[in-house]
Amino acid sequence: MRRQEASGRPRLRVFGIRAKLISVLLALTIALGLVSILQLQATLPRTLREELDKRALSIARNVALRVTDPLLTANPLEVREILADVQATNPDVRYAFVLDSRGRLVAHTFAGGFPRDLLTQRPAAPDRTEDVQWLLSEEGVIHDATALIVDGLAGHVRVGLSEAHLMAMLRDMRRRQMLTLALACVLAVLLGYLGIWKVTVRVPQLVRAAQAVGRGDLTVRVRPGPADEFGHLAEAFNQMVRDLARTRALVVRKEAARKALLQKVLTAQEEERARISRELHDEVGQALTGLIVGLRVLEEGDAERQSQVTYLRDLAAGTLESVRRLSRDLRPAVLDDIGLVAAIRRYAGDFARYHGIEGTVQVVGDESVRLPPVVETTLYRITQEALTNVARHSQARHFGIVLDLRGPDVRLVIEDDGRGFDPGAPREGTGLTGISERLALVSGRMTIESSPESGTTLFIAVPREKEDESDAHLDRR
Ligand SMILES: Nc1ncnc2c1ncn2[C@@H]1O[C@H](COP(=O)(O)OP(=O)(O)O)[C@@H](O)[C@H]1O
Numbered sequence: 357m358r359r360q361e362a363s364g365r366p367r368l369r370v371f372g373i374r375a376k377l378i379s380v381l382l383a384l385t386i387a388l389g390l391v392s393i394l395q396l397q398a399t400l401p402r403t404l405r406e407e408l409d410k411r412a413l414s415i416a417r418n419v420a421l422r423v424t425d426p427l428l429t430a431n432p433l434e435v436r437e438i439l440a441d442v443q444a445t446n447p448d449v450r451y452a453f454v455l456d457s458r459g460r461l462v463a464h465t466f467a468g469g470f471p472r473d474l475l476t477q478r479p480a481a482p483d484r485t486e487d488v489q490w491l492l493s494e495e496g497v498i499h500d501a502t503a504l505i506v507d508g509l510a511g512h513v514r515v516g517l518s519e520a521h522l523m524a525m526l527r528d529m530r531r532r533q534m535l536t537l538a539l540a541c542v543l544a545v546l547l548g549y550l551g552i553w554k555v556t557v558r559v560p561q562l563v564r565a566a567q568a569v570g571r572g573d574l575t576v577r578v579r580p581g582p583a584d585e586f587g588h589l590a591e592a593f594n595q596m597v598r599d600l601a602r603t604r605a606l607v608v609r610k611e612a613a614r615k616a617l618l619q620k621v622l623t624a625q626e627e628e629r630a631r632i633s634r635e636l637h638d639e640v641g642q643a644l645t646g647l648i649v650g651l652r653v654l655e656e657g658d659a660e661r662q663s664q665v666t667y668l669r670d671l672a673a674g675t676l677e678s679v680r681r682l683s684r685d686l687r688p689a690v691l692d693d694i695g696l697v698a699a700i701r702r703y704a705g706d707f708a709r710y711h712g713i714e715g716t717v718q719v720v721g722d723e724s725v726r727l728p729p730v731v732e733t734t735l736y737r738i739t740q741e742a743l744t745n746v747a748r749h750s751q752a753r754h755f756g757i758v759l760d761l762r763g764p765d766v767r768l769v770i771e772d773d774g775r776g777f778d779p780g781a782p783r784e785g786t787g788l789t790g791i792s793e794r795l796a797l798v799s800g801r802m803t804i805e806s807s808p809e810s811g812t813t814l815f816i817a818v819p820r821e822k823e824d825e826s827d828a829h830l831d832r833r
Pocket residue numbers: 745746748749750772774775776777783784785786787788789812
């Protein structure tokens with residue numbers, strides 16, 4: 357289904373180009389054909405009519421020559437025979453008749469009587485010239501030619517040729533031309549499609565390659581083919597993809613280097629914190645404990661000294677408490693010893709007590725499960741940063757932590773009922789950015805939901821197993 361969609365649209369678009377080019381070709385063919393047909397139809401009838409005039413005159417002259425003898429020997433029968441013969445051998449001849457020098461009808465070819473209006477329509481050559489005139493009849497234009505017999509001394513001949521045959525020929529010719537035009541159109545479409553197909557056949561390939569690059573596949577190349585414009589386009593495309601691949605490889609390398617550096621920094625930080633934490637707990641803590649025990653011994657004595665020693669003992673006890681908290685904040689021993697759940701519980705409890713904010717910690721799933729050290733450290737540090745923000749910015753009265761250890765992703769939700777903020781706005785602080793950076797190292801994700809009415813909620817998800825083994829050295833001490 358998806359593949360169909362992907363390849364369906366561009367094919368349509370290529371077809372669009374082909375259809376357009378073929379339409380242009382077709383329009384050109386039709387225009388050319390019509391122009392030549394119209395031109396022929398405009399000039400041909402005139403030429404053919406002139407030819408018909410000449411033929412009429414030459415037939416009339418021929419008849420005049422042939423009837424001279426019978427006419428002079430007063431043989432009207434033979435004249436009629438000649439006229440009939442002329443009509444029989446020339447299908448265009450509609451009629452022929454002979455008048456003598458005084459304009460009297462000698463013979464004619466009309467079977468049903470001579471139509472007198474032929475003489476009134478055209479008076480008998482008074483000026484004794486030979487010419488052709490066009491007469492209108494029921495069957496169209498008649499080319500009526502007059503030829504003189506013995507220079508008109510013996511009379512004259514008139515022959516009428518019909519145009520009907522000529523017109524039929526013209527009509528037939530026009531039909532043929534139209535048919536030829538239709539054939540030319542079909543040919544134009546076929547040849548045009550073939551030619552254009554040859555030119556545009558590489559377009560779909562280019563489109564598919566561009567789509568593949570769009571999807572992130574930088575291994576695609578298009579075959580350059582012949583060195584025409586498409587060939588150049590293909591080459592430019594391949595070069596672009598090669599450059600893109602090179603740039604992407606560079607970015608990936610740099611990102612890997614940045615991550616490695618960040619990991620080193622974080623590891624070093626964790627190690628340093630752990631060292632200071634141990635130092636505080638073991639050295640300073642031990643010293644303070646010793647001090648308190650010693651002071652307790654010194655408490656016996658007079659009242660003034662007693663109150664002084666008690667004050668010093670309380671001071672030492674307070675300092676011991678601070679040192680222990682500091683030590684825990686830096687790197688709680690429980691995180692390494694008994695795990696994330698206990699560490700978060702301990703930290704949230706201390707936090708609630710110290711800041712006077714009510715809080716709950718809810719753990720779903722097997723609490724005793726141990727995650728990779730880097731994942732545990734990440735989630736612990738995120739909890740610390742999120743709760744620090746609650747104390748510093750939210751003015752909340754409650755906070756809640758949910759840790760879900762069931763799925764392939766460990767999910768951590770930290771919410772408060774404070775005043776919220778705009779997570780989309782540009783930030784100056786480094787806390788949330790630090791969380792994102794830490795998450796990126798373990799392929800985790802964070803979503804922030806926040807509004808003045810419902811406070812702030814951080815949704816964190818981290819894959820239970822670290823995907824990239826090379827990163828696993830982080831925090832393994
Ligand atoms: N729980 C919260 N409630 C209200 N505002 C918060 C909360 N968490 C973060 N913010 C807002 O987001 C900003 C950025 O937080 P952060 O990146 O941790 O930087 P910093 O804490 O150093 O200011 C804070 O300045 C604050 O305005």
